[in-house]
Amino acid sequence: MVILDSDHSKEHVLQEMDMYGPLVCVGCYMVVQDTHLNGYPVHVAFSPGPGKQGPMEAVHEFLARNSDFVVDRDREKYGLTFNPNGWLEARPLKETLCVSRIKAWDAVIIAVVCLFAGAGSMLWFVTRTFFTNRCASATGNSVVSASRTSPMPSTASITTSGGSKRWRTRWLGTETMQTPLDLWVVQEILHETRPDVLMETGTRLGGGAAYYASIMDLLRHGRILTVDIENLPGKPEHSRIEYFTGSSTDPAIVGAMKAKVKVASG
Numbered sequence: 644m645v646i647l648d649s650d651h652s653k654e655h656v657l658q659e660m661d662m663y664g665p666l667v668c669v670g671c672y673m674v675v676q677d678t679h680l681n682g683y684p685v686h687v688a689f690s691p692g693p694g695k696q697g698p699m700e701a702v703h704e705f706l707a708r709n710s711d712f713v714v715d716r717d718r719e720k721y722g723l724t725f726n727p728n729g730w731l732e733a734r735p736l737k738e739t740l741c742v743s744r745i746k747a748w749d750a751v752i753i754a755v756v757c758l759f760a761g762a763g764s765m766l767w768f769v770t771r772t773f774f775t776n777r778c779a780s781a782t783g784n785s786v787v788s789a790s791r792t793s794p795m796p797s798t799a800s801i802t803t804s805g806g807s808k809r810w811r812t813r814w815l816g817t818e819t820m821q822t823p824l825d826l827w828v829v830q831e832i833l834h835e836t837r838p839d840v841l842m843e844t845g846t847r848l849g850g851g852a853a854y855y856a857s858i859m860d861l862l863r864h865g866r867i868l869t870v871d872i873e874n875l876p877g878k879p880e881h882s883r884i885e886y887f888t889g890s891s892t893d894p895a896i897v898g899a900m901k902a903k904v905k906v907a908s909g
């Protein structure tokens with residue numbers, strides 16, 4: 644698993660995605676943090692710099708030329724995330740491999756199954772829409788649904804203004820610049836995918852790493868390699884965490900982290 648949370652300029656994030664993406668196993672995740680900056684929907688004043696593009700634009704460009712990752716909108720719980728479009732799952736390659744092996748009879752069987760499945764889905768959709776509308780009008784509420792295909796989440800009022808205390812999310816006393824709900828989602832992914840190694844770019848005070856380590860303690864599996872260009876004092880010591888100092892896109896740093904991945908996964 645990879646979590647990218649360092650320099651939030653488009654160029655840097657894109658470079659990170661190119662360097663760390665190939666390390667992500669099929670079915671595992673690359674999380675691009677803070678895609679909400681620069682108008683998505685956080686105000687453009689919170690961009691990586693005047694007129695600069697950020698992580699969301701990096702994701703768009705990366706996906707335009709990489710078909711091996713897919714955005715998992717289901718990770719955007721209640722539409723409340725700092726990472727809209729940023730939860731990327733490494734797509735199983737099997738799908739593409741299978742297609743070339745399909746024989747004529749297989750194609751007929753698949754067509755029949757699709758026909759029935761399509762009819763079933765249509766029936767389910769119509770029934771669901773009918774009952775949902777009835778419930779909504781009965782309560783006077785409107786129903787908001789997020790789907791994998793909708794262009795932007797209806798992310799609620801994420802405000803970064805005025806906020807020293809608002810920024811102080813802590814895990815066992817160490818500050819992390821993440822929302823509690825996103826941390827919960829990472830917990831779900833760690834439980835589901837059980838990665839041998841989680842690589843984080845942008846350690847800061849180590850609050851994120853400390854949280855991942857606690858979850859891995861509960862799962863009794865996994866290690867964290869985390870890198871920051873600054874070596875801030877007071878980061879938590881933990882047997883599952885290894886800290887690196889340097890730029891996350893420095894080939895020497897990436898090489899050193901990759902070497903550790905090989906050791907960790909045997």
Ligand SMILES: C[S@@+](CC[C@H](N)C(=O)[O-])C[C@H]1O[C@@H](n2cnc3c(N)ncnc32)[C@H](O)[C@@H]1O
Nearest residue numbers: 648649650819820845846847851871872890891
């Ligand atoms: C948003 S904070 C990281 C927050 C952290 N992941 C957490 O959970 O609290 C961004 C960090 O990225 C670091 N950073 C900035 N540019 C970097 C680079 N080129 N390589 C590695 N780290 C960088 C900054 O020093 C800062 O500590």
